[in-house]
Amino acid sequence: MNDFQHQTLSIINVGLRSFAENISSVGGAVEHVDWRPPANGDREIGVKLAELINHPAVEAANQVAFDRYAAANPVLVGVGVAARDLPDMEGKTILHAGPPVAWEEMCGPMKGAIIGAAIYEGWADNPEAAEKLAADGAIRFDSCHHHNAVGPMAGIVSPSMPVWIVNNEEHGNRAFCTLNEGLGKVLRFGANSADIIERLKWMETSLAPTLAAALKASGPIEMKPLIAQALHMGDEVHNRNTAGSSLLIKKLVIGALESDASQRDIRDMVAFVAGNDHFFLNISMPCCKAMLDAAHGVKGSSMVTAMARNGVHFGVRVSGLPDRWFTVPAPVVDGLYFPGYSIADAAADLGDSAITETAGLGGFAMAASPAITQFVGGSPSDALIQSRDMRNITIGRNSQFTLPALDFAATAAGIDVRKVVDTGILPVVNTGIAHKEAGIGQIGAGITSAPLDVFIQTIEPLHASVAAAS
């Protein structure tokens, strides 16, 4: 401002709207900010946030983290077994969705799924015995995210379960997820009756080997182009996976037929995958995980690398604060409910699937999937608005994932906690809703927002980490 004559004033107005009107009344350039006190009015955090805005160390770290996320190349390389392929899975270990949670605290569907997994593993003969085992501390519980894994809904992974293996060919890190069981009465919603266990056994002994053989014959599948194609076919690869599942089976059928798998196993595999429009979810999730893990642990970075719910807590991980979870109580989703159910029946928000939104897909790619917006009573134009609004809270855009309805604009990706707290614009999450009682299954779906408070928590530690570094 030391050389007025070279500057045409262009003003950002924070506060009284009438001041902006005064400026425009004389032809001045002005933009009014729809301002509210950041961080729910917490002044101290607001000051720390202000110091982090455009902070050189954070900007540089975010560039590194985002570039790593963008360069990651997730490739579907095989089907493995949790005990063998996941790190640190010794003994009676069971992984679950979301941030760590103790058995006593867990929600109904998660407890139900754990009981099912204990029976499936042969650690117990019946639910009562399984429950006692869990309550006695004989089972070690941990978060999927601590083992390079993600799981939808309850997200239960036990040692014998088959897992998809996604390898990030660019950085060498791997991510895992169990195979999708379908809809209705399924383990991930807490069902644990004999037929569920039987299906899990079939998945272990028939489906997984057939898929593994098919994939071996077809060769590894690069997933980014497949996800990109699914986006162009109406999926957002979180709540809608119809296109992704179809594209996958197209690739696998040839491989399966070329493999040694029996005709009957191939038939069962194809029938199972073809009958489950969500089959692809359990691949899109570990792909997102592989991309985001590549960005995790960059000192000073304010990029979110995971959003995950365990039915009790909504948790967030931040790249620059790699050893921590930030958590708040998980909200109950006010979505649309299947006939006969209401919000009173709903479990609190559950599952690791918000990893898709964290990676710029799901709710962030809503414009690709207008049908999903109706879950909130919106219109397709709402979907466009939603995808566009998310750009305001991300570090960048992922040019590999484009949205036809927005003139093939790249999806917003790399949530920046500073931008969330500064603008109050919340990351949108598409989600299914589980019944709060184990085993009833999905009772609705909806669009929800990640809670502001969890992002507010990240500001002070991030500020401290940057201050300590500089």
Place this chain on the structure above:
Amino acid sequence: MPNRFLIRKNHYFDSVALMRIAAELEGLPGVRRATAVMATEANLELAVAANLVDKSVQAQPNDLLIAVAADDDDSAEAALAVAEDRLDNAGTGGRDGGAAREMEPRSIAMALAGNPQHNLVLVSCPGEYAAAEARKALNLGLNVMMFSDNVAIEDEINLKRIASRKGLMMMGPDCGTAIINGIPLGFANGLGPGPVGVVAASGTGMQQVTSLLSQWGVGISQAIGTGGRDLNSRVGGITMIQGLEALAKDPETEAIVLISKPPSADVARKVVAAARAANKPVVVNFLGAERAPNDNQVQFAETLEQAAAIACSMVGGTAPVENAADPAVDISGLNGTQKYLRGVYSGGTFCYEAQLIMRDQLGPVWSSTPVDNDHRLTDSWTSRENTVIDLGDDEFTQGRPHPMIDHRTRHERILREAADPETAVILFDVVLGHGAHGDPAGEIAASIDEARAIAGADGRKLIFVGFVCGTDLDPQNLARQVETLRSAGVVVEASNAAASRRAASLIQAIAAPSP
């Protein structure tokens, strides 16, 4: 509980669309429960289980079923009518149409991301958050004008140091007005472009000088506000010196005016030293400060009016030698008890300047914001002898709007002074400009009528003296405002200094023994 249902044969609807309809129906008054489904066997079972339909219902999987349970028949029928409408009108014109909505920015960084041309942030949010917003602006390389007050001096010092390091301007906190490149920021007057640049630690001080210059035909290059504490010893005049240096380099600026309430002595010296190095003529008006000797480069003015007059002559203009004063005021007919003047100001700097002028003519006057502490009113709400008060001071604006925006506080005070049998003269300011009240003179005129009635009922008459700070380019229009006051019988002067002198002279005349 009445149940109603409808079936549409071979009518396929997406399940999500149906769930949406069901949710809407359940939100209607009197509706307990609703379902909208394709009538598959499973869905029919659920509807039966929920007591919405009974087993006898005839429907195929390709049929669409909508059923409601309501408190009464009317509600049930109404709900089905809504359902029919939704089925018939699906897909025709959503609420948002196809139009893309542009979101208003939610933060400074978001606004800047949308338009990288932005270069200044005007901050007027509540003071407790203002420093953080200013910090964001500076971090993003943007200049700041901070209108907000109630900001800690430590924050002010910190922000100004950061700004100075980055070569940015940090105007404020508590910076009421500025005009940069012709754009009014905050409460600014309508001013034309011209050769005089101003740096002011007082908003109304700046308005007085620039408005007078404007009325004398001299325009403004830049008017930079610093905030009231800039010349405090702790802040050290950072912004004033920065502004002075910027104006010194600005080819449009031929003369510079510096304005402040009493600065700390060491800062004043520092600023004057910078003024001497400016290579342009500078007028300094530091109210109540000790004057250094004039030289060719720097001249000192005692009042805002005088500062404007000197600046006017520096750029070759002509200030009126003596204001065209109103005709002599008739002081006869005052009651013997009426001896004192009461100043009811909305501008703090005007109140302060008035006290300095009256002190010379009348001796010390009382105030809630006195120039010397011995004359602080014990009760700010009650005047004694000669009193001038600033109704814009924090003490009077707690939980009330500022008197420049809302006249009520001043109205009450004028009536109170009118009821006091010792009041002879009531003195006031009227401040115009963007952001000020739309017709302040009209408001005051109404108060004056009421005040005269109160005094009249007691057999007294009152003398009103005022001035209007503003220009003919202001939305309220100076000439119209002056006319309104004259019609109300007010003695209208051209400046605060002139009005203060006139009011004091009237008190002197009243006190003088009749010839």
